[in-house]
Amino acid sequence: MLELIVISTLNGVLYGMLLFLMASGLTVIFSMLGVLNFAHASFYMLGAFFGFQISRWFGFWPALLIAPLLAGAIGAAVERFGLRRVHKNGHVAELLFTFGLAFAIEEIVGIIWGKVPVDYRQPDILDFPAFTIFSTNYPAYKMFMLAVSVVIFIALLLALKRTRIGLIVQAALTHPHMVGHLGHNVERIFMLVFGVGTALAAVAGVIAGPSLVTQSNMAALLGPILFVVVVVGGLGSLPGAFIASLLIGLLQTFAVSINGSLASLFGPLGPDLAATWLNDIWNVTIAQIAPIMPYLLLVLILIFRPMGLLGTRET
Amino acid sequence: MRKTLLAAVAIALPMLGSVAAAQETVKIGYIDPLSGGGASVGEGGLKTFQYLADELNAKGGILGKKVEIVPLDNKTNPQESLIQAQKAIDAGVRYVTQGNGSSVAGALSDFITKYNERNPGKEVLYFNYAAVDPILTNDKCSFAHFRWDANSDIKMEALTNYMKDTPAIKKVYLINQDYSFGQSVRSTARAMLAKKRPDIQIVGDELHPLLKITDFAPYIAKIQASGADSVVTGNWGQDIALLLKAAADAGLKVNWYTYYAGGAGGPTAIKQAGLDHKVFQITEGFANVDHKASQDYEKAFRAKVGLSLWYPRAVNEMRMFAAAAEKAKSLDPIKVGKALEGMKFEVLDGGEGFMRADDHQFFQPIYISSFGEIKPGQFDEENTGWGWTQVAKVDTPQTIVPTTCKMDRP
Numbered sequence: 001m002l003e004l005i006v007i008s009t010l011n012g013v014l015y016g017m018l019l020f021l022m023a024s025g026l027t028v029i030f031s032m033l034g035v036l037n038f039a040h041a042s043f044y045m046l047g048a049f050f051g052f053q054i055s056r057w058f059g060f061w062p063a064l065l066i067a068p069l070l071a072g073a074i075g076a077a078v079e080r081f082g083l084r085r086v087h088k089n090g091h092v093a094e095l096l097f098t099f100g101l102a103f104a105i106e107e108i109v110g111i112i113w114g115k116v117p118v119d120y121r122q123p124d125i126l127d128f129p130a131f132t133i134f135s136t137n138y139p140a141y142k143m144f145m146l147a148v149s150v151v152i153f154i155a156l157l158l159a160l161k162r163t164r165i166g167l168i169v170q171a172a173l174t175h176p177h178m179v180g181h182l183g184h185n186v187e188r189i190f191m192l193v194f195g196v197g198t199a200l201a202a203v204a205g206v207i208a209g210p211s212l213v214t215q216s217n218m219a220a221l222l223g224p225i226l227f228v229v230v231v232v233g234g235l236g237s238l239p240g241a242f243i244a245s246l247l248i249g250l251l252q253t254f255a256v257s258i259n260g261s262l263a264s265l266f267g268p269l270g271p272d273l274a275a276t277w278l279n280d281i282w283n284v285t286i287a288q289i290a291p292i293m294p295y296l297l298l299v300l301i302l303i304f305r306p307m308g309l310l311g312t313r314e315t
Numbered sequence: 316m317r318k319t320l321l322a323a324v325a326i327a328l329p330m331l332g333s334v335a336a337a338q339e340t341v342k343i344g345y346i347d348p349l350s351g352g353g354a355s356v357g358e359g360g361l362k363t364f365q366y367l368a369d370e371l372n373a374k375g376g377i378l379g380k381k382v383e384i385v386p387l388d389n390k391t392n393p394q395e396s397l398i399q400a401q402k403a404i405d406a407g408v409r410y411v412t413q414g415n416g417s418s419v420a421g422a423l424s425d426f427i428t429k430y431n432e433r434n435p436g437k438e439v440l441y442f443n444y445a446a447v448d449p450i451l452t453n454d455k456c457s458f459a460h461f462r463w464d465a466n467s468d469i470k471m472e473a474l475t476n477y478m479k480d481t482p483a484i485k486k487v488y489l490i491n492q493d494y495s496f497g498q499s500v501r502s503t504a505r506a507m508l509a510k511k512r513p514d515i516q517i518v519g520d521e522l523h524p525l526l527k528i529t530d531f532a533p534y535i536a537k538i539q540a541s542g543a544d545s546v547v548t549g550n551w552g553q554d555i556a557l558l559l560k561a562a563a564d565a566g567l568k569v570n571w572y573t574y575y576a577g578g579a580g581g582p583t584a585i586k587q588a589g590l591d592h593k594v595f596q597i598t599e600g601f602a603n604v605d606h607k608a609s610q611d612y613e614k615a616f617r618a619k620v621g622l623s624l625w626y627p628r629a630v631n632e633m634r635m636f637a638a639a640a641e642k643a644k645s646l647d648p649i650k651v652g653k654a655l656e657g658m659k660f661e662v663l664d665g666g667e668g669f670m671r672a673d674d675h676q677f678f679q680p681i682y683i684s685s686f687g688e689i690k691p692g693q694f695d696e697e698n699t700g701w702g703w704t705q706v707a708k709v710d711t712p713q714t715i716v717p718t719t720c721k722m723d724r725p
Contacts, residue, residue, distance in 0.1 A: 004540035007565075011532045115350035115388075116358050117553065129566060136539050137566035142532075212529035213553060217351045221527065256533040257540075259519075287537075288493060291524050 003134040008253050014142055016249025017149035021204035022222070023229040023241040024156060025197025031173050031236025032190055033083070035091050038098040041223035042105035043198040046071045047205025048214045049113055052120040060123040068202040075198025079191045102219065110216040122210040145207045152203060153242065160238065169193060173236060228298045234311020243309055248294045255290035340383040341376070341646060343368070343442075344403030344411040346396050346423065348552075349388035352526030353415050355579040356552045356625075360414060360444075361386050363626050366616060367633040377637045378646060391415060391526055393422035400426055404439060409648050412632070414445025414464070415552065416525075417496035421448065421455065428457040431725070438725070440648040442636065444629050447574075448496045452674040456720035459648075461655060461675045463628040463635075467499050467549065467574075468716055470597045470681070473709045474572055475507040477595075477683050478515075478545070484570070486518045488543035490534060492554055493522035500549035500574070518543050526554055531561035538567060545570040556580025563588030571595065576686065577625065577703065582696035585686050592687035592704070600627035600664030601684050601703040602694035609664045613694060623696055630663045631677070635670070649725050668711055674720035681714055683707040 026040045050067035051060075058066075078101065086097045122141045129137035160166035172179045172189045180186045212218070229248055233240030261283050301308060345364055348357035361384070368382040376382055385408060387399035396419045403411055413423055420443055431438045441460050443451065447467040451460060478484055489504055491497030501520060508515050518541040521534060528534075535558075538546060546569050550558055555575050562569075563584050571594040576585065585594045602613045602623055609627070616624045624630070639654035640646055656672035668679030684703040689695060695702040 001540065004536055007536040007539075008533060011530075011536065015530070110350065116354045129564075132566070135566075136536065137564065139564040142564075213352075213557065215351075215354070218529075221529065253533045256523075257537045285522075288522050291527065 003136060004257055006133055007136055007138070008257050009250070010138060010142075010146075012250035012253035013246060014146050014149075014249070015253060016246035017146060017153070018204050018208050019225065019229050019249055020242050020245035021149050021152060022201045022226050023233070023245055024153075024238060025200045026226055027230045027233060027236055027238065027241045028169075028173070028193055029197050030230055032193055033087070033094060035094045035098070036227060036230075038095070038223070039078075039101040039105060040098075040198070040201055041219040041226055042102045043071050043075055043201040044205040044208075044222060045109060045216070045219040046074065046105065047202025048120065048209035048218065049109055049118070049205075050202065051206035051209050052113075052118050052214055055120070055123075064203075064206050067206045068199040071202030071205075072195045072199025076191050076195030078198075079194035083194070084187065084191075102223070106216055106219060113216065115216050117213045117215040120209045120214040141211060145211065148203070148207055152200065156200075157238070225294055228294045230308075231298055232301050232308055234308025237308065237310040237312070240308055240310030248297070251293050251297065252290055255293050256287050258286040261285045340381045341410070341640075342383050342385050342403075342406070342408045344385045344387055344400065344406075344408040346387045346389050346399050346403065346411055346413045346419075347415050348391040349386060351390045352554075353391040353552045355556075356415055357388075357391075359579060359622055359625055360629070362620050362622060363624070363629050364412065364633070366620055367629060371633065371637055377640045378644070380646065382633075389413075389419060391419065393419050396423055397426050404430065408439070409437075409646070410440050410442060410636070412442040412444055414443060414626075416494075417446040417448030417451065417499075418494045418525075420446030420451055421495065424451060424455065424457050424460045427459045431459055435725075438648045440652055442632050444626060444632050446496070448499055450495070450499075452676040453719045456674045456718070456722055458652060458675070458722055458724050461652070461670065461677070463632045463677045465599060465679065465681050465714060466676060466716075467496065468503055469678075469714050470574060471500065471503045471507055472716065473681055473683065473707075473714070474547070474595075474597050475504070475511050476709075477707050478508070478572060479511040484512070484515060484545045486516045486541070486543045486545070488519040488521070488538050488541055488546045488569075489517065490519070490521040490523065490538070490546060490548050490550070490558070492525040492550055494525050497522060497525070497549055500547075504547050523554075526552060528554065529557065531558045532565065534558070535561045535565045535567055538562075538569070539565060543569055545572060547572045549574045551575040551578055553580065556584060559584035559588065559594070563590075569593070573597075577601065577623075577696065579625075580697075582686060582699050582701065586697075586699040586701050590686075591701075592685040594686045595683055595706065596686070596703070597681060597683050598627075599631075599662070599679050599681050600624075601682060601705075602696070603684075603689065603703055604664045604682065604705065606665035610694075612663060617694075623694070627663045628677075628679075631660065631668065631679070634663075635660050666711060671715075671718070674718040674722065676718065678711050678714050680711055681709050683709075 022044050026037060029037050047067050050070050051063045054063035054066050086093045126141040126144050128140050130140040130143045131138055168184055169189055172186050176186050229241055229244045233244030345361055347360055348354050364384045368384050371382045385403060387403055389396035389399050400411055400423060423441055427439050427441045443460060443462040445464050447464050449466045449468045452462055452466060489501050491501045555578055559581055573596050576594050576596045613624050639651045643650040643654040655670050659667055659669045662668045662679050666680040668677055670677050683706050685706050686703055687701050689702040693702050
């Protein structure tokens with residue numbers, strides 16, 4: 001049992017940190033533009049595919065550096081030449097723009113790399129068990145993923161809270177006009193934030209690609225969860241996104257390891273439902289509904305705390 | 316005047332084209348996932364069928380007509396499959412083949428049965444090469460549906476017979492995909508193990524979403540904690556490859572009793588985990604079956620396609636289709652269907668099989684094999700240096716199970 005708890009905690013924290021890498025950019029962009037960037041998960045996918053391609057040519061370590069820069073540059077270009085123009089036509093246009101972009105990126109990736117998973121391997125140097133708890137090995141590559149995301153989280157926090165640029169970004173989020181009047185180029189700040197946000201998603205893609213599956217539908221699989229993280233954490237709140245990411249990571253991982261169902265909870269006291277349609281609901285285990293838990297959380301949060309855990313606005 | 320003439324030509328040209336094409340080719344609609352989680356198996360299947368079509372065409376086609384495979388991507392989704400089936404039928408396809416996902420197969424069989432009722436004279440046949448939910452040849456059987464893979468009950472019967480004689484098995488963990496097929500594997504495994512080895516304890520019984528999980532680590536941790544010594548799973552596609560990969564990463568040492576561990580990615584993960592002859596699968600054939608003709612075939616297939624032959628049943632399907640058309644001297648689906656009923660056939664991996672007329676289930680010898688080190692000169696998989704070795708063979712008569720099918724015949 002203890003073994004299961006330790007391993008599940010590690011897996012949950014790791015999944016949560018990966019979610020955070022993506023959600024951090026999304027939540028900042030969200031509060032900046034006021035709309036959800038549906039294409040955000042697509043940059044995670046671009047990161048994974050760039051990482052795959054570059055690691056084929058130059059090896060994994062250059063890929064870890066180049067792929068996010070490349071994806072970030074594309075992200076910045078999307079903001080500069082796409083979103084900024086669309087912005088004039090209002091939120092709905094922006095929303096539709098990012099929606100269309102997500103589909104376009106998925107199709108383009110499918111055309112270039114095919115729709116079948118690509119063979120993106122972890123570097124050999126990290127292909128060994130990091131440690132063994134009880135009888136379970138924990139792969140070194142997963143520890144590496146965890147380390148990278150923790151380092152980035154700390155760097156991000158320091159950059160936002162302790163540097164001048166961070167201060168200006170924070171100010172621009174809430175009072176863009178005032179920041180503009182003070183002589184700062186607000187548009188360039190937005191482009192920078194968009195670029196950095198998409199680059200962070202790409203980092204998640206590069207490191208998650210070999211461990212999960214790199215294929216052209218990976219963005220669609222992960223996209224919805226990201227919105228849950230952002231809404232649960234509170235729009236525009238980095239600490240909120242961090243807590244929500246870990247919460248959802250742990251929730252999903254632990255839900256998988258729980259066998260309980262209504263039937264086992266009430267045991268022999270339960271009514272005889274064997275022949276009725278209720279039988280299915282009665283016997284479904286928590287593990288089976290693990291994948292829908294985050295969405296359940298989303299619904300509950302929207303009902304009882306619409307501003308999210310650490311959010312400040314009502315929208 | 317000129318306008319009407321142009322319009323007439325514009326309408327007539329494509330019609331002429333399609334009539335001419337319909338006369339020259341036999342189109343087989345291949346409806347399977349070519350994108351998403353099932354794509355790795357869907358692509359392999361497509362290459363196999365294209366190879367088989369080329370092979371038939373090299374011998375002059377079927378009744379002198381060229382065989383053409385029309386690939387249609389269903390994304391492992393029943394609704395999408397029906398759209399693709401309609402598209403195929405509109406393009407002149409009278410034969411469709413599909414294999415991945417019994418949820419898809421059920422919808423497709425229903426759709427084609429209804430289509431045939433409403434469109435007499437334009438019937439379509441559905442050749443199922445891999446969807447093994449028993450219901451398709453029992454309560455929901457149809458004249459339009461023919462199945463070449465052994466159904467799940469047949470496979471589980473053989474697998475549990477083998478497990479029965481393995482005293483080391485004490486604690487079994489079941490993990491399956493959460494849809495009709497996975498649920499059928501789970502309940503049959505429970506029922507058969509309880510009957511044959513009441514001393515075996517079922518320590519876990521898991522259903523997970525179909526082709527949606529990208530990291531099985533949480534499930535593996537649970538299997539590890541349960542103390543299981545054996546896992547039984549009907550997982551296919553990326554769900555078996557990623558499950559084995561996560562087991563390899565965690566160093567989980569159990570015996571695996573599977574339907575599809577040999578699918579793309581599976582062998583690589585087994586080698587990585589070092590599970591030498593601890594992973595078993597049950598199939599109608601494999602590369603190292605002791606049968607010269609099929610080994611020669613495997614060699615030629617690998618040389619041309621660059622993959623292992625994962626679907627010997629597809630070879631049987633296409634060859635029997637050709638034989639049935641020759642026998643009926645017609646490509647009319649109803650006549651071909653009637654010719655297929657009861658047909659006896661020497662299968663690729665040796666031995667005689669037959670298509671039971673009562674329910675359109677094909678019966679054939681099946682094999683249990685294990686993956687690990689091989690003798691020099693044998694076939695390996697995915698360049699691992701390891702391959703499949705036979706541990707048991709079940710002859711055709713022992714695979715026959717009763718059916719509840721009451722078929723409406725045209």
